[in-house]
Amino acid sequence: MDESVYFRRLVLITLLCVFPSIYCKDVCAKKTxxxxxxxxxxxxxxxxxxxxxxxxxxxxxxxxxxxxxxxxxxxxxxxxxxxxxxxxxxxxxxxxxxxxxxxxxxxxxxxxxxxxxxxxxxxxxxxxxxxxxxxxxxxxxxxxxxxxxxxxxxxxxxxxxxxxxxxxxxxxxxxxxxxxxxxCLQPDHSKLDISTWNIPLIQIACKTLLSMTNAENSTRTTTV
Missing domain, CATH: 2.70.130.10 (Mannose-6-phosphate receptor binding domain)
Structure with a gap:
């Protein structure tokens, strides 16, 4: 496997492991x-x-x-x-x-x-x-x-x-x-609508996967 492709895969795994702890940290954010x-x-x-x-x-x-x-x-x-x-x-x-x-x-x-x-x-x-x-x-x-x-x-x-x-x-x-x-802690059912979610992790993972795919395709083309 090409070293650059291996590196990109390693970065993706790191993102998937680390970012959830950042973006999904159980913190009560002040609104008022x-x-x-x-x-x-x-x-x-x-x-x-x-x-x-x-x-x-x-x-x-x-x-x-x-x-x-x-x-x-x-x-x-x-x-x-x-x-x-x-x-x-x-x-x-x-x-x-x-x-x-x-x-x-x-x-x-x-x-x-x-x-x-x-x-x-x-x-x-x-x-x-x-x-x-x-x-x-x-x-x-x-x-x-x-x-x-x-x-x-x-x-x-x-x-x-x-x-x-x-x-x-x-x-x-x-x-x-x-x-x-x-x-008392209250539920907010509106937050269960996935259309309102903003998940940077998904955006980052998709961009990384796209970059990996392009890199692999480029490597295969060069080899041929």
């Missing part, structure tokens, strides 16, 4: 801040959750030493940024602009019986829908706020939308959980 799609047509889309005009919020209580305690509240609105009500905020609030995520924290002293004294209060802007990206497997959305980030893990749940804290041990990477029926 609330939707990502897998190559097989399935998708995650919790756009309906954004119809709520208010933030989803959760508050956690953490007792500290010396009779002090900390209250932490996270506010989350998926898909697009909205304004937070800051009219009654006693301190400077960086969440006074449209955002997807805001963090409110305060510390209290309860050493006196039946008395709570606020020691400190603050707000921190931690995310915008304009600066977000889906995990490759669609399991969470990363909201970038360099040098920090917030990960909102998506959990399919047949219940009303609910926000929970997952992990706050690393201040540079806040981890929250968003439970929603809209976070």
């Amino acid at each position: 801040p609330c939707r990502c799609e897998f190559p097989n047509g399935t998708y995650i889309d919790f756009t309906p959750s954004a119809k709520n005009i208010a933030f989803k919020s959760l508050t956690s209580y953490e007792p500290l030493s010396r009779g002090e305690a900390r209250l932490t509240t996270f506010y989350y609105h998926p898909c697009h940024d909205i304004m937070m009500d800051t009219k009654n905020s006693p301190t400077w609030n960086p969440c006074d602009k449209p955002s997807a995520l805001c963090w409110q924290y305060s510390s209290w002293n309860n050493t006196l019986p039946d008395t709570l004294t606020k020691l400190q209060e603050g707000y921190e802007y931690i995310g915008s829908s304009n600066y977000s990206e889906f995990a490759e497997d669609g399991s969470y959305i990363k909201y970038l706020n360099p040098p920090s980030q917030t990960l909102v893990f998506l959990v399919c749940a047949e219940s009303d939308d609910r926000l929970e804290i997952k992990d706050l041990s690393d201040p540079s990477t806040i981890k929250l959980i968003f439970y929603s029926r809209n976070a």
Whole structure:
């Protein structure tokens, strides 16, 4: 067999082995801040959750030493940024602009019986829908706020939308959980229509086979 023909066949085999892993990689590609799609047509889309005009919020209580305690509240609105009500905020609030995520924290002293004294209060802007990206497997959305980030893990749940804290041990990477029926993986039957497919692998393989055929025909003609 002519070396050039052997080489072309080797290239074809390589293309057939390598390209599927590139073009068929199981990645949920971001389409909007609330939707990502897998190559097989399935998708995650919790756009309906954004119809709520208010933030989803959760508050956690953490007792500290010396009779002090900390209250932490996270506010989350998926898909697009909205304004937070800051009219009654006693301190400077960086969440006074449209955002997807805001963090409110305060510390209290309860050493006196039946008395709570606020020691400190603050707000921190931690995310915008304009600066977000889906995990490759669609399991969470990363909201970038360099040098920090917030990960909102998506959990399919047949219940009303609910926000929970997952992990706050690393201040540079806040981890929250968003439970929603809209976070469930959905089928897209339209992607099963082969007429809508765009498969570069087939195009490349056909061109390579045509090149191989021409090369073999040329070799035979020369030999004769």
